[in-house]
Amino acid sequence: MAELSSTGAILQCKCPQCRKGNIFKHSILNPFKYAELYENCPHCGLEYEVEPGFFIGAMYLGYGVSIALMVNCLVAIYVIFDDPSMLTYLWITALITVVMIPLNFRYSRALVLHLFGGIKYDSTL
Numbered sequence: 001m002a003e004l005s006s007t008g009a010i011l012q013c014k015c016p017q018c019r020k021g022n023i024f025k026h027s028i029l030n031p032f033k034y035a036e037l038y039e040n041c042p043h044c045g046l047e048y049e050v051e052p053g054f055f056i057g058a059m060y061l062g063y064g065v066s067i068a069l070m071v072n073c074l075v076a077i078y079v080i081f082d083d084p085s086m087l088t089y090l091w092i093t094a095l096i097t098v099v100m101i102p103l104n105f106r107y108s109r110a111l112v113l114h115l116f117g118g119i120k121y122d123s124t125l
């Protein structure tokens with residue numbers, strides 16, 4: 001199997017050290033368990049929570065991404081529907097934001113772990 005690039009490992013939510021083990025236990029399509037992540041990498045044993053509260057940074061990243069998504073939704077609704085009622089803005093933006101929660105949550109954590117975890121890739125694992 002070909003080795004994953006750093007970007008590929010982030011997109012597939014793989015361990016930053018071995019790029020083989022999954023970060024999350026369940027599929028993103030599981031609405032009740034999409035947020036459960038392994039404490040350690042199932043392949044190399046790396047502890048994912050580098051320090052206590054490490055993933056709080058992911059919460060800030062997710063918040064920023066949510067705001068950017070909402071602004072983009074509002075602009076798209078304005079352009080597509082030619083300035084509809086306030087309720088149309090509200091419902092479409094809320095629906096899209098809620099549907100994107102699992103994606104936002106997982107990629108925020110994967111990005112923070114890869115970018116700020118201080119973990120080097122080891123191709124021998």
Ligand SMILES: [Zn+2]
Binds near residue numbers: 019041043044045046
């Ligand atoms: Zn690993």
